[in-house]
Amino acid sequence: MAYKPISSYGIIGDTHTAALVGLDGSIDWLCLPHFDSPSVFAALLDHRRGGHFSIAPARSDVTHRQLYWPDTNVLVTRFLSADGVGEITDYMPITRPDHRHGHHNLVRRVQAARGTVGFELACYPAFNYARDLHATDVSDGGARFRSRSLWLALRSSVPLHRDGDGVRASFTLQEGQTAVFVLEELPPGATAVAPMQPDEAHELFLETVEYWRRWLARCTYSGRWREMVQRAALTLKLLTFAPTGAIVAAATTSLPEHPGGVRNWDYRYTWMRDAAFTVYALLRIGFSEEAEQFMAWLQARCHEPEPDGSLQSVYGIDGRHVLPEETLDHLEGYRGSRPVRIGNAAHEQLQLDIYGEILDAVYLYNKYGAQISYDLWASLRTLVNWVCENWDRPDDGIWEMRGGRQHFVYSKLMCWVALDRALRLADKRSFPADRQRWLAVRDAIYEDIMERGWDHRRQAFVQAYGKDTLDAANLIMPLVFFVAPNDPRMLRTLDAILRPTGNGGLFSNGQVFRYDVARTADGLPGQEGTFNICTFWLVEALTRAGRHDPARLDEARLLFERMLGYANHLGLFAEETGPSGEMLGNFPQAFTHIALISAAFNLDRALGATSFTR
Numbered sequence: 001m002a003y004k005p006i007s008s009y010g011i012i013g014d015t016h017t018a019a020l021v022g023l024d025g026s027i028d029w030l031c032l033p034h035f036d037s038p039s040v041f042a043a044l045l046d047h048r049r050g051g052h053f054s055i056a057p058a059r060s061d062v063t064h065r066q067l068y069w070p071d072t073n074v075l076v077t078r079f080l081s082a083d084g085v086g087e088i089t090d091y092m093p094i095t096r097p098d099h100r101h102g103h104h105n106l107v108r109r110v111q112a113a114r115g116t117v118g119f120e121l122a123c124y125p126a127f128n129y130a131r132d133l134h135a136t137d138v139s140d141g142g143a144r145f146r147s148r149s150l151w152l153a154l155r156s157s158v159p160l161h162r163d164g165d166g167v168r169a170s171f172t173l174q175e176g177q178t179a180v181f182v183l184e185e186l187p188p189g190a191t192a193v194a195p196m197q198p199d200e201a202h203e204l205f206l207e208t209v210e211y212w213r214r215w216l217a218r219c220t221y222s223g224r225w226r227e228m229v230q231r232a233a234l235t236l237k238l239l240t241f242a243p244t245g246a247i248v249a250a251a252t253t254s255l256p257e258h259p260g261g262v263r264n265w266d267y268r269y270t271w272m273r274d275a276a277f278t279v280y281a282l283l284r285i286g287f288s289e290e291a292e293q294f295m296a297w298l299q300a301r302c303h304e305p306e307p308d309g310s311l312q313s314v315y316g317i318d319g320r321h322v323l324p325e326e327t328l329d330h331l332e333g334y335r336g337s338r339p340v341r342i343g344n345a346a347h348e349q350l351q352l353d354i355y356g357e358i359l360d361a362v363y364l365y366n367k368y369g370a371q372i373s374y375d376l377w378a379s380l381r382t383l384v385n386w387v388c389e390n391w392d393r394p395d396d397g398i399w400e401m402r403g404g405r406q407h408f409v410y411s412k413l414m415c416w417v418a419l420d421r422a423l424r425l426a427d428k429r430s431f432p433a434d435r436q437r438w439l440a441v442r443d444a445i446y447e448d449i450m451e452r453g454w455d456h457r458r459q460a461f462v463q464a465y466g467k468d469t470l471d472a473a474n475l476i477m478p479l480v481f482f483v484a485p486n487d488p489r490m491l492r493t494l495d496a497i498l499r500p501t502g503n504g505g506l507f508s509n510g511q512v513f514r515y516d517v518a519r520t521a522d523g524l525p526g527q528e529g530t531f532n533i534c535t536f537w538l539v540e541a542l543t544r545a546g547r548h549d550p551a552r553l554d555e556a557r558l559l560f561e562r563m564l565g566y567a568n569h570l571g572l573f574a575e576e577t578g579p580s581g582e583m584l585g586n587f588p589q590a591f592t593h594i595a596l597i598s599a600a601f602n603l604d605r606a607l608g609a610t611s612f613t614r
Contacts, residue, residue, distance in 0.1 A: 002047060003044075003047055003334060003335045004022050004023070004024070004028070005582060005583065006255060006334075006574055006582070006583040006584070006587050007568035007569075007574070007582065007583040008022050008023045008024075008568070009021060009022050009023075009028070009029075009568075009572075009587065010066055010068070010075045010077075010090075010570050010572070011073070011075075011235070011238055011251060011572065011588055012073055012074070012075050012090050012091055012092050012106075012238075013073065013092055013238040013239075013251075014092035014093065014094055014104060014105075015094065015237065015238070015240050015241065015242040016033060016034055016035070016104060016241065016242060016243070017030070017031055017032055017033060017034050017035050017037065017092075017104060018030075018035065018092075018238055018239070018251040019041070019090075019092070019106060020044065020251065020252070020587070021066075021075055021077060021090050023064040023066050023077065023569075024054070024056055024064060025054055025055045025056045025077050025079070025088050026043070026052050026053065026054035026055075026056070027041050027052060027053040027054070027090075027106070028041060028042070028043040028044040028047075028050070028052050029041055029042060029043075029044040029045075029251070029252060030053075030106070031268070032104055032150060032152070032185060033104050033185060034241065034317065035239075035241060035248045035251060035268045035317060036248070036268040036269065036316060036317060038127065038128040038129050038131075038149075038150075039051070039126070039128075039129050039130075040125050040126070040127060040150070040152065041053055041125065041126070042126060042129060042130060042331070044252065044255070044334060045253075045254055045328075045331050045332075045333055045334055045340050046130065046330075046331040046332050046333070046340075048332075049126060049130045049330070049331070050126055050130055050331065051124050051125050051126030051127075051130060052122070052123075052124060053108075053122070053123045053124075053125075053183065054120075054121070054122045054123075055088055055108060055110055055119055055120070055121050055181070056079070056119065056120055057079045057081060057083075057086055057117060057118065057119060057120075058118035058119060058120050058170065059081055059082075059083065059118070061081060061082070062079045062080060062081040063079070063080040063081070064077070064078070064079060064080075065077070065078040065079075065080065066078070066569060066570060067569075067570070068231075068234075068570060069089075069209060071212060071213045071216050071230070072208070072209050072212035072213060072216075072234070073091070073212050073234050073237075073238055074089060074090070074091040074205070074208055074209055074212065075089070075090045075091065075570075076088070076089050076090075077090065078113075079117070081117070083115050083116055083117050083118070084112060084113070084114040084115015084116055084117050084175065085112070085113040085114040085115065085117070086110070086111065086112055086113065086117035086119065086173070087110075087111055087113055088108055088109070088110050088111075089107075089108070089109040089111070089205065090106070090107070090108055091107055091204075091205065091208045092104070092105060092106050092107070092208075093105050093107065093204045093207060093208050094207075094208065094211045104184065104185050105182055105183070105184045105204075106182065106183040106184070107180070107181075107182050107196070107201055107204055107205070108180070108181040108182070108183075109178060109179075109180055109198075109201050109202075109205065110173065110178065110179045110180070110181070111173065111176075111177070111178045111179075112173035112174060112175050112176065112177055113175070114175055115175055116172060116173070116174050116175065117172070117173055118170070118171070118172045119170070119171055119172070119173065119179075120168070120169075120170055121158075121160075121167075121168060121169040121170075121171070121181070122163075122166065122167075122168050123143070123154055123166055123167050123168075123183075124164075124165065124166030125145045125147075125152060125165075125166070127145075127147035127149065127150055128147065128149060128150075129328050129331065129340075129342065130330065130331065131328075131330070132147045132148055132149065133147070133165075134146055134147035134165060135165075136162055136164075136165050136166065136167065138160050138161065138162045138167060139193055140159075141155060141156070141192070141193040141194040141195045142154045142155040142156040142160060142193040142194075142195060143156070143160050143162070143167045143193065144186065144190075144193055145165075150185070151185070151186040151187070151188055151190065152183060152184065152185060152186060153182075153183070153184050153185075153186045153190070153193045154167065154181060154182070154183050154193075155180075155181065155182040155183075155184065155193055155194060155195050155196050156169065156179075156180075156181050156195055157178075157179050157180045157181070157195045157196070157197075157198070158171040158179050178198045178201075180195065180196050180197070180198055180201040182196045182201070212234065215237065216230060216233065216234060218286050218287060218289075219233055219285050219286050219287070220285055220286030221233075221284075221285040221286070221597075221600070221601065223600065223601065223604035223605075224600075224604050224607070225560075225564070225600045225604070227571070228564055228567070228571055228596065228600065229285065229596070229597055229600050229601075231570070231571035231572070232571075232593035232594075232596045232597050233285060233287065233593075233597065235572060235588050235590070235593050236278075236281075236282070236290075236590055236593055236594065237290070238251075239251060239588070239590045240290065240293075240294075241270075241317040241318075243318070244293075244296075244297050244317060244318055244319065245290070245292075245293025245294045245295075245296050245297045246270040246294070246297045246315075246317040246318075246319075247270060247274070247278060247294060247590055248267065248268050248269060248270060248317060248590065249267040249268070249269065249270070249271055249274065249586070249589065249590055249591060250267035250268070250575070250585075250586035250587060250588065250589050250590060251268065251586070251587070251588065252267065252268070252586045252587055253265070253266035253267065253268055253340070253341060253342055253586065254266065254333060254334065254337070254339075254340040254341050254342075254586075255334055255337075255574070255575075255584070255585055255586045255587055256333070256334055256335070256337035256584060256585070257526075257527075257528035257529065257575070257576055257584050257585050258337075258526045258527045258528055258529070258578075258584065259334070259335045259336075259337055259578075259584075260335060260336050260337055261337060261525070261526035261527070261528075262337075262338065262339065262524060262525060262526060263524055263526055263528055264333065264334075264337050264338070264339065264340065264341055265341060265344060265346075265586070266323075266325070266341050266342050266343055266344045267344075267575075267586040267589075268317075269314050269315065269316055269317065269323060269344060269347075270297070270314065270315055270316075270317055271313060271314045272298075272301070272311060272312070272313055272314065272315075272351075272354040272357060272358060273313065273351065273353060273354050273357050273398055274357070274590065274591055274594070275294075275298055275354075275357045275358050275360075275361040276356075276357040276358070276360035276361040276364065277357070277591070277594045277595065277598065278291075278294055278361070278590075278594055279291050279294060279295065279361040279364050279365050279369075280360075280361075280364050280598060281594045281597040281598050282294070283364060283365070283368045283369060284597070284598070284601050285597060285601065288368075288369055291365060291369055292365075292369060292370065295361070295362075295365050295369070297319070298358065298361060298362075299376050299379075300319055301315055301319065302358070302376065302379040302380060302383065303375075303379050304319070304321070305379075305382070305383070305386075309382065309383075309386045310350070310386060310390075311354060311355075311358070311383065312347050313346055313347065313349055313351040313354055313400070314344060314346050314347045315347070321347065322347070323343045323344050323345075323347045324343045324345075325341055325342070325343040325344055325345040326341070326342055326343055327339035327340060327341055328340040328341070328342060346396075346400045349395075349396040349400055350393070350395040350396055350405065351395055351396055351397065351398065351400070351411070352387075352390070352391060352393070352395045352411040352412075352414065352415055353395075353397070353398050353408075353410055353411045353413075353414035353415075354414070355383055355384075355386075355387045355414065355415060355418040356413070356414025356415060356416070356417030356418040356421070356480070357414060357417075358380075358383070358418070359380065359383075359384070359417065359418045359421040359422055359425075360417055360421050360480065362376070362380060362421070362425065363421040363424060363425055366425060366428070366429070367428075371429065372425075372429075374431070377425070377429070377431050380422065380425075381422070381431075381432075381433060383418075384418060384419065384422040384433075384438060385434070387415050387418045387419065387441075388419075388437060388438065388441045391412065391415035391441065391445055392407075392448070393405075394406050394407050394408075395408060395411050397410065397411055397464075398410050398411070398473050399473070399514060399515070399522070401520075401521075401522040401523055402522065402523030402524060403520075403521040403522045403523030403524075404521070404523070406464040406465070406467075407452070407464055407465035407466070408463065408464045408471075409449060409453035409461055409462060409463060409464060409465070409471065409473075409474060410463075410471060410473035410474060410476070412445055412448060412449050412453065413449060413453075413474070413476070413477060413480070413482055414480075415445055416442055416445040416446055416449065416482060417480050417482070419438050419439075419441055419442035419445065420442055420481075422438060423435065423438055423439060423442065426438075446482075449461075449482075450489075452465045452466075453465065454489060455468050458470075458496060458504075459492045459496065460492055460493040460495075460496035460497070461474045461477065461489065461493045462474075463515055463520065469515060469516050469519050469520055470493075470496060470497055470504075470505070470506055470515065470516065471514065471515045472497060472506055472512050472513065472514045472515065472531065472534035472537060472538070473514065473534075473537075474493060475493075475494075475497065475534065475537040475538055475540070475541045476537060477490060477493075477541075478490055478541055478544050478545070479537070479540055479541070479544070485541065485544035485545040485547065485548070486545055486547075486548040486549070490541075490545070491545060494538075494541060494542065494545065497512065497538065498538075501513060501516070506534075508530055510535075510559055510562045510563065511530035511532075511535045511563070511566075511577055512530055512531060512534040512535045512537075512538050513528075513529075513530050513531060513534070514531040514534050528576060528584070528585075529576035529577050529578040529579070529582075529584040529585070530576060530577045531575070531576055532563070532566070532573050532574070532575060532576060532577060532589065532592040532595070533575075533589075533591050533592050533594075533595040535559065535563050536560075536563065536592070536595035536596055536598070536599040537595060537599075538559065539556050539559050539560045539563070539599040539603060540556075540595075540598060540599050540602055540603075542555050542556035542559065543556040543599070543602050543603045543606045544602070544606075546606060547606060553603075553606055553607070556603055556606075557603060557607070560599055560600070560603055564596075566581065568583065572587070572588040573587075573588060573589055573592040573593060573596070574586065574587040574588065574589055574592070575587070575589040575591075575592060
């Protein structure tokens with residue numbers, strides 16, 4: 001078993017956790033019971049000891065296909081060979097209210113669609129990131145895997161044979177025959193493992209398909225890129241933690257930004273910076289319920305300030321504040337990319353941009369969702385006053401650099417957004433506020449950015465005061481109405497970013513780097529790929545500028561449709577794209593899919609299809 005490209009995976013889930021299924025039929029990543037729980041299968045990070053659950057044809061000369069059942073997150077992996085056609089249907093049923101146990105089921109229906117197909121099964125759990133030993137028991141109905149912290153059952157309709165601490169099976173299906181395998185949690189002490197009958201598995205399949213189709217039917221987007229937008233929406237729903245409404249940044253940890261490098265981070269948490277983008281994307285395509293749930297999670301965090309009155313940049317999906325970062329030195333990392341990290345030290349950083357993103361999210365929700373409460377306003381007012389007192393501090397920035405704090409232009413910009421949206425909310429709802437102070441600080445930030453964030457030599461907004469390097473985060477300026485999209489300074493910044501990387505820009509063959517790694521002291525060695533979200537931000541900036549310049553609009557559409565071609569075979573995106581077009585970084589990346597939805601909606605509107613005002 002070797003490492004597969006990141007792009008070769010599909011994702012399934014039950015809005016509590018998610019599994020990655022490869023084109024070869026192997027589940028190489030699964031954490032139970034939640035996204036941020038320790039892994040059970042982690043071959044993605046160590047193909048020898050990480051653990052996996054594979055089902056594949058016995059013969060090796062097969063052609064692989066993978067697709068989602070239409071309008072769902074049910075995944076079909078198909079194998080075409082001279083013997084016939086075999087397929088695996090993978091899905092995780094959404095919780096039934098009457099289920100006390102087993103609601104984190106992973107169902108694998110294996111069928112011979114044509115001919116006679118032989119299969120090999122291998123299931124080797126590796127509990128707690130392959131740190132905990134476990135016992136394996138095999139019975140007529142399947143197998144039990146018992147570790148100190150988690151018990152699992154593999155219910156099987158074919159005989160299993162113990163192989164070390166895992167199980168194997170060989171079986172042959174005639175055309176039309178089905179074998180069913182179900183991996184599920186067991187309560188400690190449980191003894192019985194009974195196979196799931198094909199009829200029961202089919203019923204669960206139909207229920208799961210109906211759930212996803214009913215959910216997707218609420219999507220109001222009907223524009224030019226409907227299929228990609230709907231897949232992005234389905235992916236965001238998969239990355240949602242149902243008990244709290246939080247959305248994880250990605251389903252994985254430590255997939256590298258450069259193979260063999262050290263830029264490997266745990267993204268199974270929820271970042272405050274994603275707030276406005278998330279709420280905006282959900283509201284604009286009709287998912288007001290999900291926006292409301294996310295707002296409830298966000299509101300809870302606003303009521304939990306740190307002792308100095310600030311908020312953290314990132315929290316656990318259950319709202320916990322402490323996310324200690326540690327390295328798993330016993331795992332070799334994806335393609336040798338060490339260290340493998342769990343936890344994220346970014347929760348200790350100062351990121352001033354989060355306040356603008358929070359206030360923008362609340363402003364949008366109050367305008368297009370439901371009116372906010374006075375209690376939330378009271379917490380927000382305290383945060384805005386904190387911004388008034390702290391906006392001029394250096395911070396660690398949106399990209400969470402570890403090279404020391406600076407006066408990042410994007411951080412100042414979002415502090416301006418915090419004041420601007422707070423003033424709008426106060427006026428819209430007649431909330432009590434220190435309007436004169438807020439107005440004075442907002443204007444002071446504006447002047448400060450224009451004076452110190454603009455580089456006259458480069459004719460562009462730069463990354464940080466006193467630097468001459470660019471930052472793709474500044475593409476957000478017209479999106480948050482800091483400047484007009486056709487303001488000369490914004491147009492020149494666009495032109496500067498669009499220059500090739502070898503000529504001082506951030507542009508490379510239709511895609512955008514977030515900043516120039518070679519010239520930016522971010523505290524880390526090595527390289528990284530182009531940032532997918534930044535490419536979608538460029539599309540939006542060009543789209544807005546294109547309302548005054550049709551050539552910019554044509555350029556935006558070309559870039560957008562070209563970028564869609566970098567999705568994998570299922571329409572999924574990782575965080576970055578490497579120099580040979582390979583996917584890099586954690587996968588699938590929520591932020592990328594959020595930006596895709598936003599870019600698709602605004603570009604479609606600019607081309608004359610829909611209407612939506614911010």
